[in-house]
Amino acid sequence: MASAFEYAPAPESRSVVDIAPSYGLFIDGEFVDAADGKVFKTVSPSTEEVLSEVARAGAEDVDRAVKAARKAFEKWSALPGSERAKYLFRIARIIQERSRELAVLETLDNGKPIRETRDADLPLVAAHFFYYAGWADKLDHAGHGANPRPLGVAGQVIPWNFPLLMLAWKIAPALATGNTVVLKPAETTPLSALFFADVCRQAGLPKGVVNILPGYGEAGAALVAHPDVNKVAFTGSTAVGKQIARTVAGTHKKVTLELGGKGANIVFDDAPIDQAVEGIVNGIFFNQGQVCCAGSRLLVQESIQDELLDSLKRRLSTLRLGDPLDKNTDIGAINSSEQLARITSLVDQGEAEGAERWTAACELPSAGYWFAPTLFTNVTQAHRIARDEIFGPVLSVLSFRTPDEAVAKANNSQYGLSAGIWSEKGSRILAVANKLRAGVVWANTFNKFDPTSPFGGYKESGFGREGGRHGLEAYLDV
Amino acid sequence: MSDVTRLSVFKTYKLYVGGKFPRSESGRVYEVTDSKGKWLANAPLSSRKDARDAVVAARKAFGGWAGATAYNRGQILYRVAEMLEGRKGQFVHEVAHAEGLSKNKAAEAVEAAIDRWVWYAGWTDKIAQVVGGANPVAGPYFNLSTPEPTGVVTVVAPQDSSFLGLVSVIAPVIATGNTAVVIASEKAPLPALSLGEVLATSDLPGGVVNILSGKASEMGPHLAAHQDVNAIDLTGATDGDLARDLEVAAADNLKRVLRPRTEDFTESPGTERMTAFLETKTVWHPTGSLGASGSSY
Numbered sequence: 001m002a003s004a005f006e007y008a009p010a011p012e013s014r015s016v017v018d019i020a021p022s023y024g025l026f027i028d029g030e031f032v033d034a035a036d037g038k039v040f041k042t043v044s045p046s047t048e049e050v051l052s053e054v055a056r057a058g059a060e061d062v063d064r065a066v067k068a069a070r071k072a073f074e075k076w077s078a079l080p081g082s083e084r085a086k087y088l089f090r091i092a093r094i095i096q097e098r099s100r101e102l103a104v105l106e107t108l109d110n111g112k113p114i115r116e117t118r119d120a121d122l123p124l125v126a127a128h129f130f131y132y133a134g135w136a137d138k139l140d141h142a143g144h145g146a147n148p149r150p151l152g153v154a155g156q157v158i159p160w161n162f163p164l165l166m167l168a169w170k171i172a173p174a175l176a177t178g179n180t181v182v183l184k185p186a187e188t189t190p191l192s193a194l195f196f197a198d199v200c201r202q203a204g205l206p207k208g209v210v211n212i213l214p215g216y217g218e219a220g221a222a223l224v225a226h227p228d229v230n231k232v233a234f235t236g237s238t239a240v241g242k243q244i245a246r247t248v249a250g251t252h253k254k255v256t257l258e259l260g261g262k263g264a265n266i267v268f269d270d271a272p273i274d275q276a277v278e279g280i281v282n283g284i285f286f287n288q289g290q291v292c293c294a295g296s297r298l299l300v301q302e303s304i305q306d307e308l309l310d311s312l313k314r315r316l317s318t319l320r321l322g323d324p325l326d327k328n329t330d331i332g333a334i335n336s337s338e339q340l341a342r343i344t345s346l347v348d349q350g351e352a353e354g355a356e357r358w359t360a361a362c363e364l365p366s367a368g369y370w371f372a373p374t375l376f377t378n379v380t381q382a383h384r385i386a387r388d389e390i391f392g393p394v395l396s397v398l399s400f401r402t403p404d405e406a407v408a409k410a411n412n413s414q415y416g417l418s419a420g421i422w423s424e425k426g427s428r429i430l431a432v433a434n435k436l437r438a439g440v441v442w443a444n445t446f447n448k449f450d451p452t453s454p455f456g457g458y459k460e461s462g463f464g465r466e467g468g469r470h471g472l473e474a475y476l477d478v
Numbered sequence: 479m480s481d482v483t484r485l486s487v488f489k490t491y492k493l494y495v496g497g498k499f500p501r502s503e504s505g506r507v508y509e510v511t512d513s514k515g516k517w518l519a520n521a522p523l524s525s526r527k528d529a530r531d532a533v534v535a536a537r538k539a540f541g542g543w544a545g546a547t548a549y550n551r552g553q554i555l556y557r558v559a560e561m562l563e564g565r566k567g568q569f570v571h572e573v574a575h576a577e578g579l580s581k582n583k584a585a586e587a588v589e590a591a592i593d594r595w596v597w598y599a600g601w602t603d604k605i606a607q608v609v610g611g612a613n614p615v616a617g618p619y620f621n622l623s624t625p626e627p628t629g630v631v632t633v634v635a636p637q638d639s640s641f642l643g644l645v646s647v648i649a650p651v652i653a654t655g656n657t658a659v660v661i662a663s664e665k666a667p668l669p670a671l672s673l674g675e676v677l678a679t680s681d682l683p684g685g686v687v688n689i690l691s692g693k694a695s696e697m698g699p700h701l702a703a704h705q706d707v708n709a710i711d712l713t714g715a716t717d718g719d720l721a722r723d724l725e726v727a728a729a730d731n732l733k734r735v736l737r738p739r740t741e742d743f744t745e746s747p748g749t750e751r752m753t754a755f756l757e758t759k760t761v762w763h764p765t766g767s768l769g770a771s772g773s774s775y
Contacts, residue, residue, distance in 0.1 A: 127616065143608065145748070238732070245729035250722030257732065414731075433761050443763040450615035454623050458757050459708070460732045465758050468613055470623065478750070 007320070010327040012114045017105045019191065022053045025061055025214065026197035028068035029207025035060035040216070042190055045111035046324050046333035046368040054190045057215035059222040062182070065211040066226050069153040069180040072208030077150045077178035081137030088133030088176060090203040095126040098199065102192060106164055107324045109191040111333030111369070112287050114325050124449055125168040128467075131451035132172035135472060139177060142469055148476040150178035151254055152230035155223040158193075159236045160186035160335050161290040161391075167193050169466045170233050171210060172451075177475040179231065182211045184223055188336045190214035221247070229253060231475060235292070238389075238415070238460050256464025256474040258292065258456055260389040261417030264410035265295030265446065266432065268403070269304045271422035275444065277311045280395070283420055283446040285319065285373055288334055289393040292461075293418035295446055297386060298375075298397045299406050305399050309377065316360045316373045323365075331393060334369040343371050343392030350376050350385035355396070381412055389415070403428060407435045416458030420446045439465070491521050491667075493528060493691065494674025496535030497684015503527050508692070510668060513578030521667045524692035526700040529659065532688035533704055536630040536657040539685030544627045544655035548603035555599035555653060558680040562592045565676060569641060569669060576640040576666035590744060591645040597747075598649035605654060605752055613760070620763045625756040627655035628734055629708030632701040634694050634724075636714045636743070640666035643743045644673065647713050650751035652686055656709075659701060660689045663714065667691035695720055702727035709734035709755050713741065 022039070024031035038056040043049060057065075076084070095102065102125075103117035110117075139148050154174045158166040163185055174181050185193035193212045200210050213219055217240075224232050224244050231254045234244050238259040248255050265283050267276050283295025300308050324332035334340040351357050355376040364370040375395040379386050385396045400406040410419055419438040421429050433441045439457045442448060449455065454470035456462060464474050491510075492499040506523035522528075543551070562569065566588055574584035606625055613621040631651045636643030640663050651658045662670030674689045690697060694715060702710055702724040710733050715721040721738045728735050736754045 242729050242732060245732060245735075246726045249725035249729065250718065252737075259732075429763070433759075436759075439757065439759060441759060441761045443761060445619065445762055445764050448615070448617070448619060448762050450613065450617065450621070452613040453615050453621050453762075454613070454758050454760050456758070458628070458759075462732065463734055468623065469611075470609075470758055473753075 007328045009323070011323060012104055012107075012325045012327060014104055014108065014325060017101045017108070019052050019105070019108075023190070023194045023214070024055045025057050025065070026194065026210075026212040027061065027065045028211065029201070031197070034058060035064070040187060042109060042188065044108050045188075045335050046365070048367050051108060052191060054194070054214045057184065057213035057219040059218070061213055062219060062222040062226055065182045065213055066153055066155070066223075066228050068208040069182050069211055070228055072206060073152055073180045076180055076206060076209050079178070081139060084176060084178065085133045085136035087203055087205055088129050088136060088172065091199055091205070092126050092129035092133060094199050094202050095122070095129060099123070099126065102164060102195060104325070105195060106192050107332070109189045110160065110163060111324055111335055113329040113332040114327055115329065116287060121162060121165050124451070125164050128165070128168040128451040129172045132176040135173075136176040139472065139476070142472050144473060144476050144478040148177075148478050151475060151477055152179060153228060154179045154181050154231040154233060154475065155226060155229040156181060156183040156233045157220040157223065157236065158183065158185055160189040161287060161292070163189040164192040164196065166235050167196055169235070173466070173471045174231075174233075174475050175209065177472060179475050180209050182213060182223060182229070184213045184215055184220050187214070187216045224248065233474065234258070241462055254474065256456075256466070257462035258464070258466060259460065259462040261292045261294065261415045261457065261461050262297055262387065262389055262413045263293055263295045263418035263420065263438070264297045264299050265420035266299045266406045266410060266422065267301060267304070267308060268421075268423040268425070268428065269301040270424045272424065273304070273308060273311055276308065276422040277315050279420060279422060279444070279446040280312060281315055281319070284395045285331060285393050286447050288332060288371070290335060290339070290391050291447070293440060293447065295418065295420050296390060296395060298395055299409055300397060300399050301406075302399045302401050309397065312375070313358060316375070319360065319362070319373055321362045321364070321370065321372060331373060334371050334392065337369055339391065340369040340371060343390055343394065346385060346388060346390045347374060347394055350379075350383060350396070353383045353385070355379045355383055355385060381409060387413065403432055407432060411435075411437045414460040417461035418442070488519070491519050491671045491691070493522050493524060494671065494678065494687070494689040495528070495532045496538070496688065497678060499674065499678070502692070503531070510665070512575040518575055519668060521671065521691040524690040524697055526697060528690055529697040529700050530704070532659040532690055533630060533701070533706055535685035535688050536659050537706055539683055540629060540657045542683055543652070543657055543686045546655070548606065551653065551655065552599045552602035554681045555595055555602065555649065558677060558682065559592050559595035559599060561676045561680045562595065566592070568672065572669045572672060573641045576669060577638070587639075587642045591642045594642070594645050594747075595649055598653040601752065602653050605749065605756075608749065609753060609756065610758070618765045620765050621760065623758050623760045625654065625753075626759050628755045628757050629656060630706060631656045631658050631709040631711060631755050632707050633658050633660045633711045634698060634714040635660055635662050635670060637663045637665065637716055639743050641669040641673075644670050646743045646747060647711055647751065648687060650747070651711070651755055654752050654756055656755050657686045658688065659707070660687065661694050661697055661701070661714070662689055662691045664693055698724050699727055702733070703730060705731050707733060709736075711736040711754070712738045
């Protein structure tokens with residue numbers, strides 16, 4: 001479809017960020033090499049350009065980092081909450097000051113559009129630190145008993161889809177409550193966590209309070225299994241989450257898991273169609289659909305299905321896919337070739353199982369990892385594309401006739417992280433919201449996040465909540 | 479007229495599943511003795527099939543119980559306390575035998591257990607306000623977090639505290655709207671099986687609480703691995719290896735796990751036994767604006 005309005009490229013300058021050719025592990029306040037000297041390359045998924053070479057943590061490094069965190073714990077946990085708060089406020093402010101640099105960095109390393117890192121990721125990162133900073137000296141009033149105590153050393157493993165935001169979700173509440181941290185960023189997106197180490201340096205954070213270990217799954221597994229770790233926090237796939245739950249069985253480690261999802265976005269016949277279309281697009285194409293709470297199953301009431309799909313396809317045809325640093329870009333790159341292969345494989349299965357594929361006509365860049373916005377109709381609940389998390393820009397469309405059927409289909413999933421409801425009728429929204437087995441329900445909106453709002457899943461989407469007063473519990477001995 | 483002492487009528491102890499009192503489908507029983515080894519009764523030795531039946535009953539009851547008003551759940555839990563009060567003598571007798579306590583000590587335990595039902599009865603319509611609430615998000619959105627029951631909870635009841643401990647682990651699970659499959663204390667199951675009779679006459683819908691007697695080591699692994707169970711309370715899994723194995727099995731569908739702990743059930747409980755089996759649901763909606771531009775999304 002010819003575009004009515006041509007846009008000139010409006011690239012954000014990458015000169016605002018200075019990426020070093022190599023980075024170490026950040027342990028006890030110092031950048032150090034891995035004990036076995038291993039390194040790995042991190043590439044920009046939109047160009048496949050190597051951005052930097054990063055030390056690759058192994059079990060020995062995990063042990064060093066945990067020791068450093070343990071040593072730092074005594075003083076850090078003994079600090080008055082008001083002092084811990086001030087460190088966190090400093091971090092929040094420095095992130096705000098450096099937000100353009102960090103946004104460009106995140107876009108380079110992750111592949112997501114600058115519009116998202118600039119307008120969503122970075123503001124939320126700073127807000128999260130600002131929010132939990134304020135809790136540090138008010139824990140007695142948080143409803144977790146008088147004088148709640150920190151757990152000790154927190155081992156945290158985060159994914160690649162929101163690298164710095166997931167870091168903030170993990171580190172801010174951990175430090176506010178007096179714990180110390182060993183954090184492993186994902187192997188495809190280590191850079192923003194390493195830049196965060198520099199933020200900690202600028203903030204004067206005592207050494208050992210935050211340790212960053214770039215690495216692969218084996219480093220994460222070693223961290224989770226380390227006997228001197230008191231708390232495990234993980235965001236990632238359900239399969240790895242289950243493995244972590246098995247690893248910590250029989251120990252006293254406290255665990256929170258934020259895992260996969262297959263969110264249902266339910267559109268009733270009285271919904272405002274234009275707003276619903278925007279919500280559906282936001283729900284599944286935000287961050288290329290690489291979002292655990294994505295609205296990846298569209299449940300549309302049969303009577304409006306044709307009208308809605310026409311509008312949706314028209315809208316999808318206007319999405320701009322390309323250079324993530326271009327401020328006009330809606331759809332950036334898929335994070336890695338592995339993820340692209342997984343998306344491609346599931347989409348192939350969708351076609352093989354008989355669902356009808358529609359893909360927006362758009363030109364894909366020749367280098368990098370790309371997948372055009374895609375939707376499937378004629379999808380049944382038994383199809384893999386209706387059951388498995390695709391974690392890509394792929395929407396499965398199912399229909400329903402009655403609210404009861406919508407609820408039954410929405411809940412027919414191993415997951416229970418998010419859901420959406422579109423309707424102009426308040427009582428229907430509340431009745432349906434009440435019956436959905438999901439941790440976050442967005443009504444007449446989608447993919448909204450806030451540090452004060454608890455986030456987390458039912459069923460196999462994990463347990464525990466991050467954000468808000470609820471998020472403190474995961475890091476307190478209660 | 480006669481100098482023959484009256485022969486008492488023994489009770490056949492049966493399971494409590496789906497509001498009914500079945501024997502074990504396996505036909506098996508085991509001998510239950512008092513603390514000195516004297517025979518008390520033959521209790522059903524439940525099988526894995528009994529455990530599965532109990533899960534089916536608990537799942538069937540979940541929607542109605544979770545959907546009942548908190549006020550209604552409170553009324554029913556209070557009714558349980560009323561019924562217990564009326565049968566106090568029987569429970570004192572059973573607890574004294576089961577735990578080797580004097581009549582006075584057993585009475586203290588039973589009274590504490592009744593008071594605990596009352597305590598939890600009062601919690602049903604308060605917990606949501608204590609652990610939920612409005613979240614002040616930075617945008618034009620209504621945002622509310624509410625606790626919801628997690629679903630079907632397997633409860634491995636305490637081995638030693640046959641009644642006060644039992645009540646202390648069941649009441650918090652159902653107060654918030656969960657349904658329960660309870661593995662009673664293996665050596666002292668009789669107060670638990672009698673509790674089933676009380677629950678059956680307290681307006682508690684069938685299936686909300688299901689009570690199985692037998693071996694935690696036999697039923698536990700099946701319930702921990704059961705894909706339609708949402709959570710497991712390992713309080714009574716005092717064998718460390720068993721507890722770990724159950725926790726490993728529970729990871730298969732990411733059950734919420736309350737790990738074994740030593741607990742003094744005479745102490746006033748906190749809210750942790752309730753919050754352990756609660757989910758938090760957060761609902762967002764735009765607040766729009768009432769300006770000239772009309773509503774906005």
